[in-house]
Amino acid sequence: MAKGVRKIVLSGVAVAALVGGGFGGWHWWTEGRFIESTDNAYVHSDITVVSPKVSAYVREVRVAENQQVAAGDVLAVLDDQDFTAKVAEAEANVAGQKAALGTIASKLELQRALIDQAAASVASAEAEQRRAQQDFDRTRALANESWASKQKFETADADLRKAVAATNKARAALDAEKDQVGVLNASRVETEARLRQAEAALQTARNDLANTVIRAPVDGVVGNRGVQVGQYARPGVQLLSLVPLPDVYVVANFKETQLSRMRPGQAVTVEIDAYPGKRLEGKVESFAPASGSQFSLLPPENATGNFTKIVQRVPVRIALPHDNALAGLLRPGLSVTAEVDTRGSGDAPHVAGSVFGAVRPGQAVASK
Template sequence: MKEESPKKSQKLKNKIPAKKRTIITIAFAALLILGTALTYPFYIHAMNHESTDDAFVEAHVVAISPRVSGHVAEVCVADNQMVRKGQVIARIDNRDYQVELDIAKSRMASANATVKEAEAMIVASSKELSQRRAELSSQTASLSRYRAQVSEAEAGHFRDANDLTRISSIAKAGAISIQEFDHAKAQEKMSSANLRSAKSNIHTQNAKIQEAQAGIEAAAGKLQQAYAQAEMRKANLLEAQAQVRQAELNLSYTNITAPCTGYITKKSVEAGNYVMAGQKLLNIVNPDVWIIANFKETQIKDMREGQHVDIEVDSFPGIEFSGHVDSIQRGTGSRFTLLPPENAAGNFIKVVQRVPVKIVLDANEDAEKLAPGMSVVPSVDITGGETKSIDVASSERRD
């Protein structure tokens, strides 16, 4: 087919009225402006926001386990029921633990009685030691008196012996009578006997003093033994008191209470079951929830704490949720798996990693509808937030 000549095309254009051409041009321009106006906000939003569909609702989930073993006497909650902190969830048959508490209290009373007995022994031993010391003081005073008597007896014997010697010389000259000589001899023998008796008393008193000292040592040893016995019995009393406290705790543990406010989930216990200490009975889900969004590592460059986040929840498409970036995990998700990847291997393939970002919801009464595990799509406004980004924070920490 032959191409149309320029002249022929010009002729065809000339056939279209000028007014109609103007209208077409204006309509085309209007459509172009309208399309630009409609798509520009989406373009700006895409440039200023980062979003991901790899995000889920998270919450504190507390696993409830008994601290003592026994048969479950009563279960006070049902699945999905809301409980308050301190509310009784279940009761374990406490009769065995009540008996253990009674036995522990009896042992404590017995230990307390033995402590009082030991304290009485200390008092008695202290009195005995005081008596022994007083006896020693008395015997020591008697020894001093006997020593004075020995000195007196020695002086008397010395006088009588001198008198006998002098009288003997005079008696040889016949200047005195035999009767006077015999009296001097008897006086000397008497004073000698008194001296021997006084010295004998000294020896006897020394023996008594040694006996008193031995009594003091025995009484002191007995007192020390009483103190040691008291300390041992006090230790036994402390042990008995600790056993009572432990028995009281075990008895209190038969009432299983909620450690926090939340909703009962995954209940697997019924009345009559025998449960072991540490056995999982149910979970309590805390109503305070947050979002964990796993962004690609290429998306968090301009992400900062405090940035606004719009949140869409798959379960509630008609409800708008909002929040803000709370923190960015220092490490990718794969780094904290059970078997982290070994990048030093020769078959390394670069894969874009995901970095968990914690998003806290703003105050919203509809937030109570959210449950852990729900899928969400967060969109982070990367134009706001704090001035310190994750990269700046990391460099400051290195410095």
């Protein structure tokens, strides 16, 4: 009896093992062999580091750690006394250059009147020269007939010479007055250039004054806030960071041997270690242009005598839907397990510019 029961139990175990093995083999053949997974994956986000554009002491800090802010909200205010003074100085410089332009315009108006006056003097001198010429001609004719004295002839000749000289002088004065217009126009061009320079300096001063109010460039949550009232802020020094939650994605570092059938657009199942049992559906978005080791501080140099082959990993960006079940709960840095379903990829080549770079807008994704 015991042998019969034992035989039945062993038979049942054998049947269960065969059924389990067959089911496992069927599952692997139909699905498992197409799944590429890794636990070397993390939640990421495009974190914005906020730094000042000008150097000044911090007067106010208007946000707290972990506070939600919108683009344009004031984060901090720097002391603006020096920048206000520079704006006033630049405004005065602009006003001075505009006044100089006004003065030149007035001089040009005056110069036109002086030119008209000089032209009138030329006309008067020419008329006097014509009169002197006529007197000279009459006196010379009379002197030739001995009807006029030599003294009178010499006087007429001197008057003619004086009239010619006066005409030449008047014409030279007219030319000088006309040339002065060119000088004034050149001075106006130079002053206009200085005015534009002063206006540019004024705009720069106003920009610096506006930059004393530090605003949020994007919507996000304040993090890593290191700014305090009284701190001396300098350009390039981080004040705080803005994390644009819930806009997050996953970067999974797959082995190079897992990439042969992986394509952009393939479905990905994502499980976050912080929320076990919650599985999210995403899609492969793009592949890094090089392996992670190439972007390290000291890239490997394999052209040495001591070479050991190491399987490289390539970062793969995985997009998550905005309305996923954990929207608003995911934080950059959380650990992830990612599984990519590579079914349907076939032997199609990688899409140019996507597997080793982001998919371009409007670009087709190779699939079957």
